[in-house]
Amino acid sequence: MVVDVSAWEVIDTERGGRDERKVWLSKVADADREEWWLWKPIKPTDRDALRINDVAEVVAHRLAEAIGLPAAPCEYARRGDERGAISRNIAPHTHDMAPGSTLVPPGDGYTVARILAALAGLTGPPPGHTDLTAAEVFAGYLVLDAWIGNTDRHEENWAVIERPDGSAYLAPAYDHGSALGSGLTDAKRERREPRAFCDGGRSSHFGGRSLVDMAREAVDLTGARWWADRVAEVPATTWSGILDEHGALSGVSRSFVSDVLTINQERVSEACRP
Structure with a gap:
């Protein structure tokens, strides 16, 4: 399904964002913040072709959903003549988001172990993940990253959500537009x-480490191996259906994305399970 948001109200710009075309939208002007959606138009590549960042966003959300991992809801969308994706706001009206940089600054100390330690005492996001520690859920984020080839889990691409009473929990995963080789x-x-593309999946934010190695470290430290078990159980028909919904994806892109997901599913399953 492609959602037409052409008539939706512009609520706000994305503060601190680098793409001025990104705006917060809602069906009505006075909607609560929980009903805001961030419009993310397709970006151009360095050769004036179009990226498939919309595909990366939607596939990431749907696959996270398939393994029970909390992630910002995303849908394919159209706004006027532009294609893109919309991502639903994940911070409730009375809550604030604090990016990961407030807990673990970037640099040499930005490691998997440091992040997991910084999340001590926090839970996963409500309503369905408060029985898990934040570290266990974050391990799931790294397993998802290894599966979809997301190299961009920097300190601004994860967060904790702070309640009015001062308590906090890990935010759902968000901002996966760089996954799946979307810029190729x-x-x-x-x-x-x-x-070869999958084998080369590394994150410069973590010193060039392999995404699969980072996922393996996270599940080793937390014991949250069930994320890899769940990844192994997802049939290829799941992502085939998501790709079919796009309606304008080239055969080359579709085949490449499908192959990447199949190969990385095998790699994650082998590396992160006993």
């Missing part, structure tokens, strides 16, 4: 061997 052109996808 189809010409580059045709030249890239999907397995």
Whole structure:
């Protein structure tokens, strides 16, 4: 399904965002913040082709949903002549979001172990994950990243949500538009061997470490191996259906994304399970 948001009300700009086209929208002007959606138009590549960041956002959300991992709801969308995705606001009206940089600053100390330690005492997000520690849920985020090839889990791309009483919990995962090789052109996808692309999945924010190695460390430290078990159980028809919904995805892009998900599913399952 592609949601037409052309007539939705503009509520606010994305503060601190680098793309001025990103705006908060809602069906009505006086909607509560829980009903705001961030419009994320498709970005151009460095060769004037279009990225598939909308596909990355929606696939990430749906696959997170498939394994029971909390993530910001995302939908394919259209606004006028532009294609993109919308991502629902995850901070309740009376709550504040504090980015990961407030807990673990960037730099040499930005490691998996430091992040998990900084989350001590916090839970996963309500309503369905408060029985898990924040560290266990964050381990799931790194498992998801390894599966979808998301190299962009920097200190502003995760957060805790603070309640009015001062307590806090880990925010649902969000901002996955860089996953799945979304910035590649189809010409580059045709030249890239999907397995080599997957093997090269590393995060510069974590010193160039392999995404799979980071996921393995997180599940080793937390014992949250069930995330990898759940990844292994998701059938390929799940992501095939998500890709079909797009309606304008090239055959080259569709094949590449599907291959990446299949290969990384195997890699995560082998690395993160006994």
